[in-house]
Amino acid sequence: MNSKETISKRLFQEFPPVSTSEWEDIIIKDLKGADYEKKLVWNTNEGIKVKPYYRAEDLENIQHMGSYPGEFPYVRGNSTNNNDWLIRQDIIVDDIKEANEKALFVLGRGVESIGFILTEILSVKEFRALLIGIIPDVVEINLVCGSHFDEVLINFIAALKEKKANLKEVKGSITYNPLTEMVLTGMSADLREAKKIMELTSELPKFKTLVVHGSIFHNSGSSAVEELGFSLATAAEYLNQLTEKGISIDELALKMRFDFAVGGNYFMEIAKIRAARMLWAKMVAAYNPKDLKVAQMFVHSTTSSWNKTVYDSYVNMLRTTTEAMSSVIGGTDSLTVNAFDESFQTPSEFGERIARNQQLLLKEESYLDKVADPAAGSYYIESLTASIAEEAWKIFLATEEKGGFIEALKAGFVQDTIYATAQKRDQDIANRREIFLGTNQFPNFNEKLELNLDEEIFEAADFSSQKSRMKTLKPYRGAQAFEALRYKTDLFARENKRPMAFMLTFGNVGMRKARATFASNFFACAGFEVMDTNGFKSAKEGVKAAKAVRAEIIVICSSDEEYADFAPAVKTLSGDAIVVVAGYPKEILEDLKAKGIQHFIHVKSNVLETLKQFQMELGIK
Secondary structure, eight states: OOHHHHHHHHHHHHSOOOOHHHHHHHHHHHHTTOOHHHHHOEEOTTSOEEOSOOOGGGGTTOGGGGOOTTSTTOTTOSOSSOOOOEEEEEEEESSHHHHHHHHHHHHTTTOOEEEEEESSOOOHHHHHHHTTTOOTTTSEEEEEOSSOHHHHHHHHHHHHHHTTOOGGGOOEEEOOOHHHHHHHHOOOOOOHHHHHHHHHTTTOTTEEOEEEEHHHHHTTTOOHHHHHHHHHHHHHHHHHHHHHTTOOHHHHHHTEEEEEEEOSOHHHHHHHHHHHHHHHHHHHHTTOOSOGGGGOOOEEEEEOSTTOOSTTTTHHHHHHHHHHHHHHHHTOSEEEOOOTTTTTSSOOHHHHHHHHHHHHHHHHTTOTTSSSSTTTTOHHHHHHHHHHHHHHHHHHHHHHHTTSHHHHHHTTHHHHHHHHHHHHHHHHHHTTSSOOBTTTBSOOTTOOOOSOOOGGGGSOOOOOOTTOOSOOOOOOOTTHHHHHHHHHHHHHHTTSOOOEEEEEEOSOHHHHHHHHHHHHHHHHTTTOEEEOOSOOSSHHHHHHHHHHTTOSEEEEESOHHHHHHHHHHHHHHOTTSEEEEESOOGGGHHHHHHTTOOEEEOTTSOHHHHHHHHHHHTTOO
16 A cells, blocks of 8 residues: 555544435434425425535436546537637627727727627628728627528628638627527518528538527526526427438537526526536437537527616626626636626626626636536536436427427417416515515615616517517516616605605514614615614604604514504504504404504515505505
8 A cells, every 4th residue: 555545544534434314314403303395405496406415425326427528418518628718798880980999999808709789781891891900710700680691691701701711710600590589579480591591601610500599588587497498499490490401410510509698596507508518419419410529519608687687786797707607617618798787778888898807807817717627526516417407308308299399389388388487586586585686685775776767678578579479588687676666766756755764663672673674675675765773762752753754654673572562552653654563473463453553564575566565655656
């Protein structure tokens, strides 16, 4: 036995192994009779039960554990020796010269991939002007356009040839996505143009021409497994229809790209991308390609729009940071980090700079591009990868049983599945089971929105065609309902006194402080002014102080036992003010209601609907 083995043996002798049953015995003892499942097992929106801890034995039956980076089924990434990705920024092309100047500016600051959002068809001359100073076989160029894909490509390729670009090395994509259009508009999809577009780009082997937009599902409120499952079903529709038109799987798979949104569920999003690569590889393999390398999934990630907020918008920077990390650790090929303010205005230069620098920090200071599959071996992430793959595959199979993605869409299966998840999430947001920091929980009490915002910012995006006969998905942001509520108060306060919620605290110090904190956060979510207090000796003293500051709402904060006499006394003295009890004193509830107290706020309250009711009573419309 060599010296290293001797040292290792001594170390492990000092730390004897602890079995899972021993861990469980200690946990059950510490729970003191509480339900294990309710207390420690997390049931996710994806239908996955997340355990409180994971051990090496959890990896024993996971099939993908034997693979290596760069090997089929590519769960561990496409590269064998790094985890590099392209930093992308999108630019709206309203003015050719300005768009070109901006592209050169951001390329000089770390961007490696440009998305040109075309508002009209560009001529060859205009494309040539747009690409001045840009080396197309070095910088990835993505064309985002709504229609006329063939004309856009013809002019783009002609401009590339005039620049004498190395066409075989030109990387990028065009957003040809007829099934996404069907999802959003409700109009039937026509894939006949796909073959023509592929033929047009035959000289550009590294240029992607068919995009699967999983981000549409995500930003319509889906779960991670629904986003993945329906993305795979979309891709299968493309594979089935286009291979029938004579396009080989080797050619077709290389031309496809997946666009996923990355949300705030950190580990779930890491595992989602890993699971996506594995399932896609197995799908492509079923078509018997000549080269299994074509089964490598190209993933572009974009930070979620669904979870971004208008209020306390700087929190969006924290959200996009964790989202960027998730996508990178998961092994994305390119990444767009949206600016923190893009949900309510044209992104500012500051917002775009922060978004770029977030990715640069992950590369240059965190070195997340240096190690292939940095999540490998994590008991939790590997288990989560397998669970997501299993659940997403169930959704894929259910879609296939409906006749494929298009038929499932016509039948409403896709939409109804996502609607159900979105409604549950909306309810969880209203009840604060799902938290939007700064919006439905811990709002900035001093934030007053002075911007004049279009009402559309607080509504779901509806791209439905008037000729559509099917349901459509309508992307939205989860915080919109709370934001609309608070913005209504802000608009009201521009011409009227901002409503005040006065914390009338008394009695038990611990309870009154806890409930005053809860109630302050509760009412601040509606943009009401909040005044906390140090405590009063009598109802008369407290109501007098509330009237002195012209409080429209008096919130009584104390223990349940002390409400019996004190709360009715406050109600009697309060005049026109709305009296609210912080808590739910079950034993005396009916007695308090009989004495005129109708409002109670507590942890089980529907915060959104309760605050809407208060607005109505205060005349805020």
